[in-house]
Amino acid sequence: MKLYIETLGCAMNVRDSEHIILELQKKEGYTLTPNLNEADLILINTCSVREKPEQKLFSEIGYFAKNKKEGAKIGVCGCTASAMGHEIIKKSPHVDFVLGARNVSKITSIIHRPKAVEVDIDFDDSTYVFADSKKSSYKALLNISIGCDKKCAYCIVPFTRGKEISIPLDLILKEAQKLVENGTKEILLLGQNVNNYGIRFSTPHAKIDFTGLLRELSGIRGLERIRFTSPHPLHMSDSFLDEFAQNPKICKSIHIPLQSGSNQILKSMKRGYTQEWYLNRIAYLKQRVPHVGISTDIIVGFPGEEDSDFEETMKVVESVRFDTLYSFVYSPRPNTSSYSWGDKKSVPKDIAKERLNRLQTRHKKILQENSMEELGKIHKVLIENNKITSNETFSEGRSDTNRLVKIREFIDMGEICEVIISQVKGSTLYGEVLCR
Ligand code: SAH
Ligand code: SF4
Ligand code: F3S
DSSP: OEEEEEEOSSHHHHHHHHHHHHHHHHHHOOEEOSOGGGOSEEEEEEOOSSHHHHHHHHHHHHHHHHHSOTTOEEEEEEHHHHHHTHHHHHHOTTOOEEEEGGGGGGHHHHTTSTTEEEOOTTOOOTTOOOOOOSSOOSEEEEEOEESOOOOOTTOOHHHHHOSOEEOOHHHHHHHHHHHHHTTOOEEEEEOTTGGGTTSOOSSOOOOOOHHHHHHHHHTSTTOOEEEEEOOOGGGOOHHHHHHHHHOTTBOSEEEOOOBOSOHHHHHHHTOSOOHHHHHHHHHHHHHHOTTOEEEEEEEESOTTOOHHHHHHHHHHHHHHOOSEEEEEEOOOOTTSTTGGGTTTTOOOHHHHHHHHHHHHHHHHHHHHHHHHTTTTOEEEEEEEEEEEOSSOEEEEEEETTOOEEEESSOOOTTOEEEEEEEEEETTEEEEEEEEO
């Protein structure tokens, strides 16, 4: 039996797909195929954080139905599955089952239940132990919590992944240990609010917070690098940032979603912090880790955003000088509180696009300037790829500050080497190996 799977959305969906694949391989005898037309089972792991990918879903199902092997099943998984549930089967008779983002552990049963819909967002599989593989990649994803208790006015995630539950410490440690024994050097911890870890467990559990979890994980011998995404600016306590700064296994890059720089917009987004708090945390962080790499998410055109609000966002961008900036035009999502405001305070599309354009253009420049400052700096790089293009042969990997570095020689994948940045082309960093 062959499985074809398409994964959209964030790292959490990528991890869910990994779980789905392993469950189906180990318990149902499937093997993966990149060819749609030879698959017996076709899965789409969907994202519904913005409107566009959701719209594309039905044309995609149509395409799969047309090109699939006779008798092959089609399943819709992930956040759009949670958000739309039965409606998906009503809208498209080609779909054989619908499996919500919070129901991944039911994959091996649902494939045998025609037209089944499992989208319970209260379903708790925080203690479920998924099938695993004997060999792990150098970099691995590891869930530490599921769901989200926040109610950001624009966000659909609490409606697709339910309330926040932390995964018990012993399960996380066991999984991390197993990954390391099977070859993993770097683990990326996943959750919607990772630094809120420990807020709620579904079984009795000793008190622990994210800082405690980081300390426990860094005790694992052979685990060389720890990353996490996403922390919430609200929970950036001094003690968490101190641990981030002083723990040598924690990579010195951090994603701190800003969303907006305007206090008025942050308030109507219900983000729970102000521009001053955000900048205060950044200042503390930069004082403790001067070379830290910072990335962020920004939404432009949130309802009620005036030019002056957008200028406040630009002000924060100028001040923080993010290495990576993911920016989006606000997209109204059903069930969210800003959706219910209707068109009342909506920002015209062309103005939102103009703001996005200005933000991205400015950021591109900042990234180039940040890149120039990298010249001569020394980083530890974990090699992830060996590549041959028409004019270059190189290895590439990420610094602990999360910058991609190209090295013009072949180095074994999985090796961590000390590299000096010797050339900057645009915002691409080239390095030479100092020590392996
Ligand atoms: N838990 C993370 C966000 C997860 S969603 C956090 O708190 O930041 C990933 C990103 O998608 C968000 O950071 C936000 O920038 C963007 N996003 C979420 N809902 C959106 C919407 N309705 N319109 C546009 N962008 C949105
Ligand atoms: Fe969405 Fe806000 Fe939760 Fe992030 S913290 S997942 S933006 S509700
Ligand atoms: Fe992720 Fe998209 Fe769901 S961003 S949590 S897959 S809505």
